[in-house]
Amino acid sequence: MNAVEIEAAISALAEQSFDGVEFPFAFLEAFGNKATTIKRLRTGSTNKSDVGGLLQTNNIHIAVAESGAVSKTLEALKASPATSRAKAKFILATDGKDFEAEDLQSGETVACAYQDFPDHFGFFLPLAGISTVKQISDNAFDIRATSRLNRLYLELLKDNPDWGSEAQRHEMNHFMARLIFCFFAEDTDIFSGTDLFTDTITKMSARDSANTHEVIGEIFRAMNTAHDLREKAKLPRWTNGFPYVNGGLFSGSVEVPRFSKISRSYLLHIGSLDWTQINPDIFGSMIQAVADEEERGSLGMHYTSVPNILKVLNPLLLDDLREQLEQAKDSSRKLLNLRNRLARIRVFDPACGSGNFLVIAYKQMREIENIINERRGETGRKSDIPLTNFRGIELRDFSAEIARLALIIAEYQCDVRYRGQQEALQEFLPLDAENWITQGNALRLDWFSICPPTGTGVKHHSDDLFEETNQAEIDFENEGGETYICGNPPYLGSTWQSAEQKHDLKRIFEGRTKSWKSLDYVAGWFMKAADYGLHTPAASAFVSTNSICQGQQVPILWPLIFESGHEITFAHASFKWANLASHNAGVTVVIVGISNQTGQVRRLYSKETVKYDGTARYDASIFYDGTTRRDVSNINAYLVAAPHVVVHKASKPSDGRGIIEAGGKPVEGGNLLLNAMQAAEIIKNYPSAKRFIKRVYGASEYIRGDIRYCIWISDSDMPEAANIADFGLRFEAVAKARRKSSKVTTQNGAQWPYKFEEAKQDGDERVIIVPKVSSETREYLPVGLLPPGSIITDLAFGIFDAPLWNLALIASRLHLVWIAIVCGKMKTDFRYSNTLGWNTFPVPTLTEKNKSDLTRCAEDILLAREAHFPATIADLYKPDSMPDNLRAAHEHNDEVLERIYIGRRFKNDTERLEKLFELYTKMTSSSKKAGTV
Template identity: 65%
Template sequence: MNAVEIEEAVSNLAEQPFDAQEFPYAFLEAFGNKATTIKRLRTGASNKSDLDGVLQTSNIHIKVCEPGTVTDTLVALKDSPATKKARAKFVLATDGQWLEAEDLNSGETVACEYVDFHDHFGFFLPLAGISTVQQIRESAFDIKATGRLNKLYIELLRTNPEWGTAERRHDMNHFMARLIFCFFAEDTEIFTGDDLFTSTIEMMSDRDSANTHEVISELFRAMNTKHEDRDAARISSWARKLDIPYVNGGLFADSVEVPKFTKMARSYLLHIGKLDWRKVNPDIFGSMIQAVADEEERGALGMHYTSVSNILKVLSPLFLDDLREQLEEAGDNDRKLLNLRKRMAKIRVFDPACGSGNFLVIAYKEMRKIEAEINERRGEKDRRSDIPLTNFRGIELRDFPAEIARLALIIAEYQCDVLYRGQLEALKDVLPLNAMNWITCGNALRLDWLSICPPTGTGVKHHADDLFHSPINQAEIDFENEGGETYICGNPPYLGYNKRSKEQKEDLDFVFEGRAKNWGNLDYVAGWFVKSADYFRNTKGASALVATNSICQGGQVPVLWPILSELGAKISFAYTSFKWSNLASHNAGITVVVIGLSREDATKPTLFETAKSGEIASRNVSNINGYLVAASDIFVHKRAEPLSNLDIMSFGNHPYYGSALIFSQEEARIQIENAPGSARFVRPLYGSTEVIKGQPRACLWVEDTEVEVANQIEWISERFSKVEADRLKKKTDTTAQKLVASPHRFRDRLEATKYFIAVPQTTSENRAYLPCAILDKRCIPTFKCYAIYDGSVSNIAIVTSRMHLVWIATVCGRMRTDFSYSNTLGWNTFPIPKLTEKNKEDLTRCAEDILLAREAHFPATIADLYDPEKMPDDLRAAHDRNDEVLERIYIGRRFKNDTERLEKLFELYTKMTNNEEAQTKQKAVTQ
C-alpha cells in the first residue's frame, strides 16, 4: 500500500463507529497487513501481548482500554516485558474517545481525539515499511488531498474518455488546476463566504449530477468576468448574486468547458472541497499530485516528495547562504539592509527542469523569510514584498506539473503575505492574479534559455508560453534589471545512456553538436550541465544541479568535464554521493551528487561529504575536480599498459556467439560419464559471479591441434555445429564470420601456465575490499573477469587494498551501485610509488596472509567471507595489516580517511603522468 491508500483506510476507520474488539485488527489492516497475518493474530498464534491486547512482533503493541485510562495503559504497554521482547516499534492505547501512541525508537508521541487520529497517520507509516521524514508526518493534508484528487481525476476520465486523449489532456489538467485554486481560495478568504465554491456547487447542482458541469462552468465564467461586465456577459443571475471575485490571470480565460460529472464524481468533488485547504503545503503538494495526471506514476501516489533539506543542499550554498551572511553583516544598518533588499528584488531563480516547482517554491519562501527580517529591522513590517514571482522561472516538459508549478508559486506568495504582512494586507493584493507567466512548458534541452530568462540589463523581452491562456501581450515580461543575478537550480532527469529514448538521444545530439564526438555514454542530465555553463557566458550568476554520481565517475568525467571547463565553468561547491530518496518503501533512493558551477574563481570551493551515518562534513579546499575530489583538474583516461610498475592485467576470454561452448558443471559431469574421453577438453569457467560464489561453470577448451580428436566425440561435435550456426547468422559481423571456421574456440585464447589472479568485473558496493581469487592454470576466465596471468602474488595485496578500492570507485564508475572494474581505466591508471624489493616482499607476505586466512575458513566462499556483517576477524585483521603496509609506502603512515587517500592518489597520478609526458617530449626532441 502507498501512503495515499493508507490515509484513506485510516480515515475510513476513524469515521466508523468504534468497535473495541475489532479496532486493533482494523488498524493493522489499514497499514497493509494481509488477511493471513490478521488471522494469526486473532487466533493468538502470533499475538505476543501479555496485557490482553494485540502485539505484533517488531511492529506495535495495541490495547483498547476502559474510558479514562488511556495514559496509564500507554505506560503499561511501554513497561511490558512482552513489548521489549517482541522489539515493538510503537505502543498505542485508546478507549474510543481518546488515543495516545508513542514511537519507542524516537520517543515521539501522539495524543488526540479518537476521531482525529487519521490526521496523524504519517506518524505510523513505518508500520507499512515506509520510511518517513518529519515534514511529511506533520503534513497529512497533502497526502489526503492527493488521494481525493486522484479519485476525482480517474472518475472523470472514466466517464469522459475523450478528455484523456492527447488532444484534450491539457484541458483536463487545466481544469484540475482551476479546481485546486478554487478550493484554496474559498478556505483562505480569497473568496468571501464559507466554502463559497463548494457550497454553491452543492446547492445549485442536482443530486444526480446531471448539471454539475454546467454549474462549475458558470462559476468559472464569473471568475473570468469583471463585476461591471457580468450583465453584458449574461452571467446567470444566481452567479451574479454571489460575491465571487474577478480572478483573471489567465487561469479562467478562454474555454470554460467542464467534463461531465457522475453522481460519484460530484461526491468526490464535494468531499475534496470540505478539506481544510489552509493546510496545503506548496513545498511538497505540487510534486505529490504530479502522479495524479500520470498513469504510470499512480502506483507511487503520494510518494513523489523531495525533502526540503535536500532542496536546501542545492539552494543554500548556491546563493541563500550568501544572502544570510549579508543579512548577518548588515545588522541594524538601514543602508546595508536596503541594499540587500534591492539586491534580492533583482535575483532570478531559474529551474530548467522544474516539475511542479519544488525548488522555485522553496527558493521563494526562503527569500521572503530573509526579506521579512530586513523589513522587521527597518521598521517596515507591513511593507509589500519587492520580490516578484516573475523572477522565479521554470521550464517543464510535461503539461500538468507546469500548471501546478505556477499555482504552487501563487499559493506560496499568498501564504507568505499572510505570514509576514497579515491576512488583510495579503487579501488586498492577491486578486486579480498577475497575468504574467513564469513557467514555460517545453523541452529544456531544445529551448533557448536566454529567451526564457534573458541576461540582465539588456532589455530583452520574452513571450512566455501561454500556460494559463492569458493573451500574449499580457504574458510579456520586461526583464530590464541592471545588476541582477540569475541562479539556475533543479533536479533534471538522469537517465543513463542505455535508458534514453530516441528523442532524448536527439536532444543530446542537439546540445553536444560541435562540442564533442564521444558523448554517447553520458547520462541525460549532462545536457543540463552543458546548457547551464553555456548560459553563464552571457549573464551573471551560478548554477547548482542534482545529478547521478556517475557523471563524476569513470569514462564520463574525461568527456563531460573538459567541455564544461572550456565553457569557463568551475566547481564552486559539491556534495559527494548521497541517497536522494522519495517517501516510498520500494524506493531506497538513487545515489546522487549536487554540483555547483560558477564562472568566477571561487576563493574557497566547499566540499560537502556525507557519512554513512547521514552526518555531513564540509571543508574549504583549493580546487574540486570533476571526480569531486579536492585535487587539480585532471582527467583519467584509459591506458593500454600500467602507469605504475605493475604486472599486466588482461581481459578475460569472450566466447563471441559461442555460448554453446559453455555449460553447467552438472551437465559436464553427465557428458563426461557418457564419454570419458571428453574430460580432457572440459575446463572450469569463471566470471564475476563464479569467482565470488566459488561455483564455476564449465566450458569446452580445445587446442587447434586437437580439433579433429574432439570432433569425434558426438556431444562435442554437436556443440561445435551449434557455434558455427550461431556465428553464421551474424552476417554483418566480420569478427563472427572469421570465427565461423573455428567453432571450437572462444574469440580469445588467454590462459595461465601456472596460475592466474582473477578479478571480477562487478562487485557489490557493500564489500569493504575488492574480491579477487588465485586460480589454477586449468581454469578459464570469461570476459566478465580480468586476469593477471602468472604474475606476482603481491598483486593480490594491491587489488584488495583500500587504496585500490577508492580509486576504482572514483575513476571506473558503477554498474547501478555496484563497483564496475576496468583494467584499462582502473588497474593501468592506478598510481603507486616505485616498489623496492623489500616493498614487494612485504606485500607478498600480506597477500599470502590474506589467502591463508581465507583458507582457514574453507569451504566458505568470497561471498561468505566478505559479507560486511560476517567477515571473520582473522581475515579482517589480515586486510588491515595489508592496508597499513601499502599505505606506509605512500606516506609513511596510515591515511586518516578515504578523502585523504584519494587526494594523495590524484596528486601522485598528476605527477606521474606529467613526468611521463615530459619524458615523451624529451625523447621526441633527442630523436
C-alpha cells in the same frame, strides 16, 4: 505501500462503522500487511497477545478496549510481558470512540477521538517500513490533500473517460488547478466568507449531482468576469460573492466534467480540509503525479525534501546573501543595498517540475528581506522581490501550471506572514497575467528568450498566466541583476533515452564531441548553462546522477564545460536523494555548481567524517545532517579537491606490476561450457576426457560460487580429443553456430571450434581474478587467487602468473575508491576496467620490502577467507556480517599500503582520492616529458 496510499486506507477505515473484532486486522492491512500475514494472525499461529488483543512481532500490540477503558487498556499493553518478548514498537488501544497509542521506542503518544486517528497516520508509518516519518509529519496535510485529489481525479475519469484523452487532458489538468486555488482561497479569506466555494456547491448543486458541473462552471465564469460586467454576463446572483481573479486561471473554457454522487462527495470532503496548511514547495511535487498516468502508480513517492533542495540553493546563492546580511548588521545603508540586490536577483529553473526550487528560493529570499525590513524599522513593508524574477521551463503542461499556482500561493503566504492578512488580501487579487513559467522542452527552447541577459528586454507576450504555451511568452522588461540557474533535471543514462531525447543531446553536442551518445540526458542542462554563461554573468547548479563525474563521461563533458570558462564552484559528493517511498529509497546523486565568475575559494561538501589533525587542509564545517564542508582551491571533474586532470586509458601499467587482461570469450552456442552434471556425464562415459575439462570462472562463478566447467583443448591435444565422440558432436555445433554469425571474426572462429573464440591464457597458469562487475555494497573489490588450470571468461579480468602483491593492491580500499570514480559504474555496481582502472592506478615506487609486506597481506586475506570455507565471496563480504578476521586482514593490508603512500593511514576516502590524483598528475606529467604517452 507509499504514504499517500496508507493515508487513504486508514481514512477509509475511520469512516466505516467501528467493528471491534475486525479493527486490528483492518488496521494492519491499511499499513500494507499481506493477506497471508493477516490470515496467520487471525488463526493465532503468529498472534502471541496475552491480553486478548493482536500482537505482531517486531511491530505492534493492539487491543480493543471496553467502553471508556482505553487508557487502562493501553497501560495493560505497555506492562504486558508479551509486548516486551515480541519487541513491539507500538501499542494501540481503542473502543471506537477514543483512540490512544504510544511509540515504545521514542515515548511519543497519540490521544484523539477515534474518527480523528487518520490525522496521525505519520506516527505509525514505521509499521510500513517508511523511515522519513518526520518529513511526512511536517507535510501531513499535503499527503492527505494529494490522496483525496487523487481519488476525485480517478472517479471523474471513470465518469468522464473522454476527459482522460490526449485531446482533453489539458482541460482536465486545468480544472484540477482551478479546484486547488478555490480550496486554498476559501480557507485563507481570499474568498470573503468561510468555505464559500464548498458551501456554494453544497447548497446550489443537487444531492444526486445532476447539476454539480453546471454550478462549478458558473463559479468559474464569475471569477473570470469583472463585477461591473457580471450583470451583462447574466451570471446568477449567488455567484456575486466570488471575486474577480483574472490572471488567466479561470479564462477560456468553463466546461466542467460531470459529477457522480461519489465524486461530489469526494469534492466536498476535500473542501473540508484545512487548506491553510498547504506547503506549496512540497505539495506541487506530489499533486503533479495525480495527473500523470505514468507516475500515478508511485503517487506520493516523488517527494523532494526541503533540506535536499537547500543543498543546491544555499551554496548557489543563499549562503552568500545570509553572509552579507550578517555583515550588514544594523547598518541602514548596507541593509538597503542588500535589499536592492535581492530585488534584482533572478532564479531560473529550466526543469522546474511543479516549482519546488523556485518556491523555496522565493520563500528564503522573502525571509531575508523581512529581516532587513525589521532591522531598518520598516516591518510590514511591501516586498520588492517580484515573482517575475523566478522563472522556469517545464515539459509537462500540468506541472507548469501547478508551478505558477505554487508561486502565487507562496507569495500570498509570505505576505500574510510578513505584512499581515489585511495587506495580503488587499493586493492579492486580481492576479497578474505575467507568465514566468514556460511549458516546453528546455533543451530546445532558447533560454535567453526566457531569462535574457541583464539590461535587455523581453518582447514576447502572453495575455494569460495559465495559458498552455509552447514557447517563451513574457511581457515584462528584464530588471535582473544576478542570474542563478538551478534544478533537478531528468537524469536518464544513454541506454534509457528515447530517440527524441537523443536528438536533444545531438542538437547541443554535435560538432563539439563525437562521443555525445554516451552522455546522460542531464548533461544537456550543464552544457546549456555553460553556453548561457558565455553571454552574461551567471552561476548554475544542478542535481545529477553521479555518473557524469565518473568514468567515460568525464572526458566527454567536462573539458567542454571548462573550455567555456566555467569552473566548479561547489559540489556535493555522492549522497542519496531520498523520497517518501518505503525504506527511504533514493537514487545516488551529486550536486555540481558551475560559474564563470569564480573566487579563490571553492566549497566541497561530503557526508564523510573528517578526522582533525590540526592541519588547515582538512578543517571543515560540519552541518546538522552530518555533511561536512571544506573550502578548497580547486574542484576537478571527479569532484575531488585536486588539479584539473582527466584520466585516460592506458595500454599497460607504467611500472612493473602485472598486466591485467580480459578472460576468454567463448562464443560457443552453449557447447563448450558445461554444468557440473554435464561434465560428470562426459567423464563417466569417456574417462580420458577428464584432462580436457577445466573449472571456468566468470563474475557469478567467482563471487557466488556457481560451479561451471568448460572444454579446454590446445591445438597439440586436438588429435587425442577428437577421439571423444561427445566432443566431436559439440565441436560441429560450435562451428555451425559461429558460421551463422554476422561478425567476420566469429565466422573465422569456426575453423577452431574446440577453442574459445578469444583466449589469452594457456590454461595452466595461476590466475588473480577480478570480476568485471560487482556490487557497490561491498567495502572491498572481490579479487582472488585461482589454482592453475582455472579458466576465466570475458566476464572477468585476470593477471596470469603475477606476484601475489598485485592482489594486495586490488584488495585495498585505495584501489576501490579509484575504480569507483575513474571507471564509473554499471547501474549502481562497480565496473572494473583494466585500461582505465588498473593501468592508471597510481602506485609509489615499491621496494622489495614493500612487495614482501604486501605479499604477506594478500596471503593473510586468502587464509582468512579459507577459514570460513565453504562460504562464498558474496557471503564473506556482506558489510554487516563480514567475519572479524577477514575484516582485520583487510584493515592490515590497508594500513601497510597506505603507509607506503603517506606514512600513515588516510583519514577518509576524500583524502585517498586527493593523494591518488596528485600522484596521477605527477605520473602523467613525467610520462609526457619522457614521450611515453
